[in-house]
Amino acid sequence: MSGGSAAGEGSQTMIRKTTWILLGIFLILLVVLFFLQRSGFQGEAETAPTEAVAFLFDLQGKSITGLRVTDGTGKVVEVQKIAGSIWTLLEPVGEQADTGRIESAIEQAGSLRVLATLETALELDTIGLNPAAYQITITLDNEQQQTAFVGNLTATQSGYYAFLLGQPEVVVDKINIDGLLELLTNPPIMRTPTPPPAADMTPTIQP
Numbered sequence: 001m002s003g004g005s006a007a008g009e010g011s012q013t014m015i016r017k018t019t020w021i022l023l024g025i026f027l028i029l030l031v032v033l034f035f036l037q038r039s040g041f042q043g044e045a046e047t048a049p050t051e052a053v054a055f056l057f058d059l060q061g062k063s064i065t066g067l068r069v070t071d072g073t074g075k076v077v078e079v080q081k082i083a084g085s086i087w088t089l090l091e092p093v094g095e096q097a098d099t100g101r102i103e104s105a106i107e108q109a110g111s112l113r114v115l116a117t118l119e120t121a122l123e124l125d126t127i128g129l130n131p132a133a134y135q136i137t138i139t140l141d142n143e144q145q146q147t148a149f150v151g152n153l154t155a156t157q158s159g160y161y162a163f164l165l166g167q168p169e170v171v172v173d174k175i176n177i178d179g180l181l182e183l184l185t186n187p188p189i190m191r192t193p194t195p196p197p198a199a200d201m202t203p204t205i206q207p
Contacts, residue, residue, distance in 0.1 A: 056112035056162060056172050057138055057146050064106050066139030069183050072131060077183040079105075080139070092187055101188035108176040109138050112148070115159045118169045127161040128152030129169070136180055150177060 068078040068091075078091040079102050089097040124130035128151030137147040150172070151161040159171040 054114040055110070056114055056148055056164070056170065057110060059110055059140065062140040062142055062144070064110055064138050065141050066137075066145075067102075067106060067109055067180075068135075068137040068139075069180055070135045071181075071184055072133055075184045077187050079188065089188065092189070095187070096190040098188040098190045105180060105183060105188065108179045109136065112162075112176050113173040114170045115173055116171045118161075118171070121169065122161075124151075124169075127169070129161055129163065134181060148172075150181075 065081040065084075066079065068076065070076045076091040078089075079097065080088055080090055082088045087097050087099050087102045089095050089102075129149055132149035132151055134150040135147055136150060137145055139145050146164060148162050148164055153160055153174065154171055157174070159174050160177045161169060162172045162177075163169045
């Protein structure tokens with residue numbers, strides 16, 4: 001009996017050792033898998049950096065207090081913020097300003113996104129920049145002015161060629177440029193609603 005008991009205890013000891021060994025291997029595999037996944041995620045993050053968004057105008061943390069848009073035919077639209085809060089229409093003269101449209105245009109001017117910088121300089125006259133088809137000038141709240149010269153649409157119609165003095169030619173997102181150029185044909189003038197026609201008050205004569 002003692003021999004059988006000893007054999008049984010030996011078998012149980014071997015089973016326990018085997019169990020602990022398997023458990024240890026399992027834990028090691030879990031740790032290895034964890035570090036492999038972690039290093040894989042870091043590698044993906046390093047190979048896919050977030051691209052910085054560049055804008056045509058450098059606002060330097062300032063607010064836009066003036067906007068002037070002109071074209072080659074002499075059309076001008078100019079707005080300016082008076083007393084720090086009231087938008088005034090300087091051109092066309094004598095019209096009441098549509099504040100909502102002006103604020104929308106100001107937001108567009110500050111959001112002219114650069115799609116690409118031209119690595120090879122093109123002949124300016126071939127892309128509508130000599131002379132420029134349009135000029136967009138902003139005034140910041142520190143009185144600094146920046147003028148962008150805008151030319152033709154690109155071949156893909158996705159943006160306009162443009163540049164600031166002393167800077168390379170770039171391609172600027174079409175949508176916001178179109179919004180600003182629309183001011184030339186449809187200035188931000190407050191439209192007076194047309195009153196409804198007066199009702200006919202002629203009394204009806206009964207026979």
